[in-house]
Amino acid sequence: MTIEIDVLNGDASWPLAKPLFDAVWPPHVLATLPWAGIAFAHAEFRVLVQDEAGEALCHVGIYRRDITWNGRKVPAAGIGGVLTRADARSRGYASMALDAAIQTLKHEGSAAFAMLFCEPHNVPFYMGRNWKPFDGEIFAEQPEQGRVRFDAIAPYIYDLRGRAPQTGIIDLCGLPW
Numbered sequence: 001m002t003i004e005i006d007v008l009n010g011d012a013s014w015p016l017a018k019p020l021f022d023a024v025w026p027p028h029v030l031a032t033l034p035w036a037g038i039a040f041a042h043a044e045f046r047v048l049v050q051d052e053a054g055e056a057l058c059h060v061g062i063y064r065r066d067i068t069w070n071g072r073k074v075p076a077a078g079i080g081g082v083l084t085r086a087d088a089r090s091r092g093y094a095s096m097a098l099d100a101a102i103q104t105l106k107h108e109g110s111a112a113f114a115m116l117f118c119e120p121h122n123v124p125f126y127m128g129r130n131w132k133p134f135d136g137e138i139f140a141e142q143p144e145q146g147r148v149r150f151d152a153i154a155p156y157i158y159d160l161r162g163r164a165p166q167t168g169i170i171d172l173c174g175l176p177w
């Protein structure tokens with residue numbers, strides 16, 4: 001099968017990505033996840049793996065944000081919404097899409113590190129791809145509560161330029177991803 005991998009504008013490509021989100025996380029599944037009810041930011045860019053018919057098989061969202069680390073402003077990046085359609089898994093699509101996201105961030109050059117948040121059962125997948133646990137506290141904003149501790153899913157960090165923090169207090173300075 002021929003596939004295509006592209007890095008696209010986040011808002012413009014949402015209609016392509018949405019059917020994949022609906023298939024992997026339909027409402028009854030979403031309701032059971034540890035992050036049910038949490039408001040998330042929209043991706044600035046999306047890596048999409050599509051089949052010949054243009055259907056999305058795999059998605060990785062890319063975010064850029066000036067966060068604070070121990071009160072200091074730091075340009076960081078986020079990865080979120082990593083998902084592959086159930087019938088297209090274990091073909092390396094998520095690994096390829098993650099690589100494309102990391103290459104995009106390295107090329108763009110402003111972020112010192114990337115962060116993602118994941119459930120315990122996906123930890124081995126990311127640890128095997130060079131993501132390291134962040135052993136600190138995360139704060140983020142939520143529409144009604146304002147600034148809150150964000151601990152529903154655990155933070156992992158990918159070092160982009162050899163200066164990634166491993167501990168401390170990170171404020172995402174906006175909605176989580």
Ligand SMILES: CC(C)(COP(=O)(O)OP(=O)(O)OC[C@H]1O[C@@H](n2cnc3c(N)ncnc32)[C@H](O)[C@@H]1OP(=O)(O)O)[C@@H](O)C(=O)NCCC(=O)NCCS
Nearest residue numbers: 082083084089090091092093094095117118121122124125
């Ligand atoms: C996790 C996920 C994105 C992986 O997608 P994928 O396209 O199958 O990933 P790849 O093909 O690149 O890599 C799969 C490899 O990682 C391994 N892997 C996949 N999920 C894993 C997990 N949770 N823990 C450990 N290894 C895992 C597979 O065994 C496979 O190894 P293999 O190629 O030797 O068989 C996919 O399983 C998925 O969409 N899950 C549901 C949504 C989800 O939980 N997303 C993560 C949100 S943080």
